[in-house]
Amino acid sequence: MSINHLTQMPLGLAIQRGNIPNFSGVQKFGYNTAVGTVFETIWENGSLYAYPITPTTAVATSTSTDDNDSLLHIYGLDSNWDLADEVITVGGSASTTSFIRVFRSVLENANTGVVNVGKITTTVNSLPVSIVDVGYGQSLQAVYSIPRNYRGFLMSIDVGTSKQKEVEAKFMQRPLNGNTFQTKSLITSFGTPFRKDYLVPEILSEQSDLEIRAKADATTSISAGFQLILEKVVQS
Secondary structure, three states: OOOEEOOOOOHHHHHHHHOOOEEEEEEOOOOEEOOOOOOOOOOOOOOOOOOOOEEEEEEEOOOHHHHOOEEEEEEEOOOOOEEEEEEOOOOOOOOOEEEEEEEEEEEEOOOOOOOOOOOEEEEEOOOEEEEEEOOOOEEEOOOOEEOOOEEEEEEEEEEEOOOOOEEEEEEEEEEEOOOOEEEEEEEEOOOOOEEEEEEEEEEEEOOOOOEEEEEEEEOEEEEEEEEEEEEEEEOO
16 A cells, blocks of 8 residues: 655545545445346446436435435535535435536435335436435445546556356546547456556546446346545646
């Protein structure tokens, strides 16, 4: 683990403690229970993730009415592509913030029991953008978007599977104003967990969409994640 000699502690810890101005850390991890022979985004809804085009307020609903009135904390980017978060009520009113991206949702207070009973889906512009599957209490989506006036440094990626299957996974970036996802890292494995740490981090530009996609030679569950360091670009 690298040491930041200004703070005499591991770099990641120094960043998370706020000891290094204008830098912050992001950990994204996802899970897809049924990846088939065609590439899918690693998140709870399966298939490829669809991104909102127009910023809209967010609504959370559940497949179980037992989750109604639970409090859900959603994290994403607002209409200006700035970091934004808000606590909304499952089965209740829409957010006051208009979101262009939602990349994480966390159950803060369960209405019944200690975790969500049903599948909680957050939608923006009628698109499912974040899902908390039954019993998990937090979304599992290997999806993120770089905020405005930030740039990201890709520090690591990881992929795992529950079966002895041929797996191909790729970390992808879609830059601002682009319509094409570009493969920035490619992983092939035969049922063996894989992790790559970057000695030379990939630089990811502001307002880029990021995700991990995977496919297998037969249906299997796949987990995947990535770590970023964000740098706030100070405007002159």
